[in-house]
Amino acid sequence: MIRIKNISKKYILGKTEIHALRGVNLSVNEGQMICVMGPSGSGKSTMLNIIGCLDKPDSGDVFIGKYSVAGLGRNDLAALRADMIGFIFQSFNLIPVLNVYENIEFPLHIKNSGLTKKEMQRRVMRLVDEVGLNEYVKHRPDELSGGQRQRVAIARALVTNPKIILADEPTANLDSATAKSILSIMKTLNHEEKSTFIFSTHDPSIAEYSDSVCRMKDGFLLESAGR
Numbered sequence: 761m762i763r764i765k766n767i768s769k770k771y772i773l774g775k776t777e778i779h780a781l782r783g784v785n786l787s788v789n790e791g792q793m794i795c796v797m798g799p800s801g802s803g804k805s806t807m808l809n810i811i812g813c814l815d816k817p818d819s820g821d822v823f824i825g826k827y828s829v830a831g832l833g834r835n836d837l838a839a840l841r842a843d844m845i846g847f848i849f850q851s852f853n854l855i856p857v858l859n860v861y862e863n864i865e866f867p868l869h870i871k872n873s874g875l876t877k878k879e880m881q882r883r884v885m886r887l888v889d890e891v892g893l894n895e896y897v898k899h900r901p902d903e904l905s906g907g908q909r910q911r912v913a914i915a916r917a918l919v920t921n922p923k924i925i926l927a928d929e930p931t932a933n934l935d936s937a938t939a940k941s942i943l944s945i946m947k948t949l950n951h952e953e954k955s956t957f958i959f960s961t962h963d964p965s966i967a968e969y970s971d972s973v974c975r976m977k978d979g980f981l982l983e984s985a986g987r
């Protein structure tokens with residue numbers, strides 16, 4: 761499903777070069793749930809952004825399904841991203857003026873999904889139900905707890921039925937009980953939808969929700985252990 765081949769990425773800050781990724785390889789099968797662990801600054805976000813086609817590596821390539829990302833132009837890349845990939849961020853990134861329903865529905869408008877209003881509604885409400893927010897559809901993000909906001913973000917990431925969901929430290933701003941409930945929602949959706957999940961964390965207690973854990977340190981991917 762996803763194959764990362766020898767990707768490297770450097771940032772230049774003044775006269776300093778920062779090697780964010782130093783030749784990273786990884787293969788992820790369809791339907792797997794992979795956890796990327798590593799301390800702050802180890803390269804987790806850089807790797808997820810490159811897999812999600814939000815950023816480009818200096819060298820190496822990412823293969824998503826049958827596509828080589830390096831071989832795609834801007835428009836094809838945007839289409840691939842809209843079709844295949846959902847993002848969940850550490851800081852939720854919800855739209856403050858939209859309510860829960862509207863936030864979840866939003867990607868369907870961006871994607872120009874071809875769904876009727878009624879089909880959109882059915883899909884949004886099914887996800888609202890799955891993440892347990894039925895009573896909150898009219899609430900705005902500032903009226904929700906952190907855990908509820910992240911559940912909105914999960915539903916929003918899934919509404920377009922992406923094959924791949926990337927979650928960059930999705931539980932970093934949550935207490936540990938809420939973090940576990942968020943991960944178990946992700947795990948359930950991973951089973952039900954057969955979507956592929958890659959999430960990053962530095963919390964070992966949520967790594968156990970994944971099928972396999974890989975560790976990053978100083979831009980290297982150190983090990984990949986099946987569980």
Ligand code: ADP
Pocket residue numbers: 771772773778779780798799800801802803804805806807
């Ligand atoms: P993590 O997500 O594991 O905390 P990151 O991928 O964000 O790690 O960062 C890896 C390294 O790259 C860090 O040293 C970070 O400071 C650096 N870095 C990340 N983004 C940028 C950027 N836009 N400009 C300069 N340096 C960056």
Ligand code: MG
Pocket residue numbers: 804805806928929
């Ligand atoms: Mg990060």
